Amino acid sequence: METTGDVVVVRGEEELFARTAHLFASADEVACAANDLHTWAVTQRGHDDVSSHHGKRIRKLYRPTVLLDPVQAEHIWERHRLGVEIRITRDEVNETIIVGDRLAILAGTDHSYTVVTRPEVLRSVTTLFDAAWRAATDVKIFDANFAEIRALAPQILDVLVSGCKDETAARTLGLGLRTYRRRVAELMNALGATSRFQAGARARDLGLV
Numbered sequence: 001m002e003t004t005g006d007v008v009v010v011r012g013e014e015e016l017f018a019r020t021a022h023l024f025a026s027a028d029e030v031a032c033a034a035n036d037l038h039t040w041a042v043t044q045r046g047h048d049d050v051s052s053h054h055g056k057r058i059r060k061l062y063r064p065t066v067l068l069d070p071v072q073a074e075h076i077w078e079r080h081r082l083g084v085e086i087r088i089t090r091d092e093v094n095e096t097i098i099v100g101d102r103l104a105i106l107a108g109t110d111h112s113y114t115v116v117t118r119p120e121v122l123r124s125v126t127t128l129f130d131a132a133w134r135a136a137t138d139v140k141i142f143d144a145n146f147a148e149i150r151a152l153a154p155q156i157l158d159v160l161v162s163g164c165k166d167e168t169a170a171r172t173l174g175l176g177l178r179t180y181r182r183r184v185a186e187l188m189n190a191l192g193a194t195s196r197f198q199a200g201a202r203a204r205d206l207g208l209v
Contacts, residue, residue, distance in 0.1 A: 027100040033061040064190035087136035
């Protein structure tokens with residue numbers, strides 16, 4: 001752990017949970033932004049305990065990846081049914097948890113987390129989250145528009161991994177070439193990938209191929 005004034009850098013999820021769990025229990029509002037469910041896997045024991053949601057506002061902002069993975073999607077819909085507000089964004093996400101007006105946790109690299117309590121920094125983080133939240137789409141609306149991509153994803157990933165040309169892949173899937181390329185671009189965006197190779201790698205990490 002490294003401490004500089006009211007900024008603390010924590011190494012490891014267990015230490016993060018130990019330092020912050022009690023604050024989740026007393027917060028009236030918790031906001032979370034993440035690419036998927038893995039970044040905050042340990043910390044979710046504190047902010048994602050449905051039995052403690054009474055009287056709280058819980059907001060979660062995710063990338064579309066969570067709707068491609070059946071395990072993550074099941075978790076998302078379970079929380080949504082229990083009253084958690086969930087929105088999906090296609091934009092880049094600064095992975096963050098905001099606990100009321102008390103602190104923000106910013107995810108770093110190599111399982112490091114920055115815990116911020118400085119008021120002016122906390123306000124800036126909250127402002128950024130609120131702007132991303134307003135621009136995002138309610139999960140039910142997004143999922144309805146995302147249904148075709150989700151249904152085609154396994155087939156698109158299969159042809160991407162096979163390395164066949166776009167024309168062949170489009171014929172295999174019964175799509176026009178432009179439609180196929182558009183669907184590939186949408187799937188890459190959903191996976192947060194900037195190349196087809198990266199899309200395949202992330203799909204493998206998720207167990208989608």
